[in-house]
Amino acid sequence: MKYVDEYRDQELARTVAAAIAAEVDHGRSYHFMEFCGGHTHAIFRYGVQDLMPENVHFVHGPGCPVCVLPVSRLDDAVELAERHGVILCTYGDMMRVPDTKQRNLIRAKADGADVRMVYSTLDALRIARENPDRQVVFFAIGFETTTPPTAAALKAAEAEGLKNFSVFCNHVLTPPAISHILQSPEVRDLGIVKIDGFLGPSHVSSVIGSRPYEFFAEEFQKPIVIAGFEPLDVMQSVLMLIRQVNEGRHEVENEYIRVVTEEGNFKAQALVSEVFELRKSFAWRGLGIIPKSALRVRDAYADFDAEKRFELSVKASREAKSCECPSILRGVKKPTDCKLFATVCTPQNPIGSCMVSPEGACAAYWTYGRFREQQPSKLEPAE
Numbered sequence: 001m002k003y004v005d006e007y008r009d010q011e012l013a014r015t016v017a018a019a020i021a022a023e024v025d026h027g028r029s030y031h032f033m034e035f036c037g038g039h040t041h042a043i044f045r046y047g048v049q050d051l052m053p054e055n056v057h058f059v060h061g062p063g064c065p066v067c068v069l070p071v072s073r074l075d076d077a078v079e080l081a082e083r084h085g086v087i088l089c090t091y092g093d094m095m096r097v098p099d100t101k102q103r104n105l106i107r108a109k110a111d112g113a114d115v116r117m118v119y120s121t122l123d124a125l126r127i128a129r130e131n132p133d134r135q136v137v138f139f140a141i142g143f144e145t146t147t148p149p150t151a152a153a154l155k156a157a158e159a160e161g162l163k164n165f166s167v168f169c170n171h172v173l174t175p176p177a178i179s180h181i182l183q184s185p186e187v188r189d190l191g192i193v194k195i196d197g198f199l200g201p202s203h204v205s206s207v208i209g210s211r212p213y214e215f216f217a218e219e220f221q222k223p224i225v226i227a228g229f230e231p232l233d234v235m236q237s238v239l240m241l242i243r244q245v246n247e248g249r250h251e252v253e254n255e256y257i258r259v260v261t262e263e264g265n266f267k268a269q270a271l272v273s274e275v276f277e278l279r280k281s282f283a284w285r286g287l288g289i290i291p292k293s294a295l296r297v298r299d300a301y302a303d304f305d306a307e308k309r310f311e312l313s314v315k316a317s318r319e320a321k322s323c324e325c326p327s328i329l330r331g332v333k334k335p336t337d338c339k340l341f342a343t344v345c346t347p348q349n350p351i352g353s354c355m356v357s358p359e360g361a362c363a364a365y366w367t368y369g370r371f372r373e374q375q376p377s378k379l380e381p382a383e
């Protein structure tokens, strides 16, 4: 397959692995956080960790959009569907995340709520057109990658004069979360998480470019390499990070040059900034409240803002008892540190959000990592 197989080539992988082995300083250890859930998935799927020297470690960050949505926002979505009787449209993974009562949107649908899985915002718009007598709400989640399609849907709804379409906006921003991880008092107090550098997100960076990371590479003196999602992308990026660490550099480098530029996608950025504005703060699952880390619908598009159109009751939400998702999303603990992992909590019966999406650390451990000791290292997918 052109442009995919090249990045899964086993001979090349062995060459890069040998270069990494030759360049690591065996007198120290290296801890690299992959912020993006897509990287977590790739690391486990292709056994990249097995190709690393023993002193190179991956720390799994909070880059899975399903995992970082706080339970309170999911409770709100359930309320929109059940109490307000809207047609609630959302992406598939979101339907399986447990809410405060350990129900989820699939269960709400089974109990009579009109919840529909969509593949794109275009599906949600189509449903609104087909059901002019019903209110249709798109439950929007995700980082900078999924934000432009939501903005485009809002603009289309306005242009068409759709009166029954709105967005429940939960879009979050990557750079503030990375900064928060580096300076959060919890992580400093625990003193457990050691991060020597970051694998920067790839899809997110295709929209925002590499420049937004320069501030904290300098401020926190951590190297960042924007990495593609294929196994060779990840390995080459690790090699670039190791070189920076060894040389005492802390720069933003771009391994994913076939997609990411310094400036990013201007058209997408302009679209997002026309429709959305920064929230003063937003509560992230596992990370707590982070200033200026999420978006809300601008007043100019208030008619399409579900938070303004519907009155949502304020309720006390809580995480599942014993679920370690908050610590896992901070990189403080690993999924196997959770006593529910692979016992009560599995992808078929997720107790926390990290077990829901394939990009969640717990689901990745379950699917690819749990049997590592019994399997030889290999580059072919473990399917």
Ligand code: SF4
Pocket (backbone or CB within 6 Å): 322, 323, 324, 325, 328, 335, 338, 339, 340, 341, 342, 345, 346, 350, 351, 352, 353, 354, 355, 356, 362
């Ligand atoms: S294994 Fe399940 S309960 Fe434990 S941290 Fe992961 S998602 Fe939460």
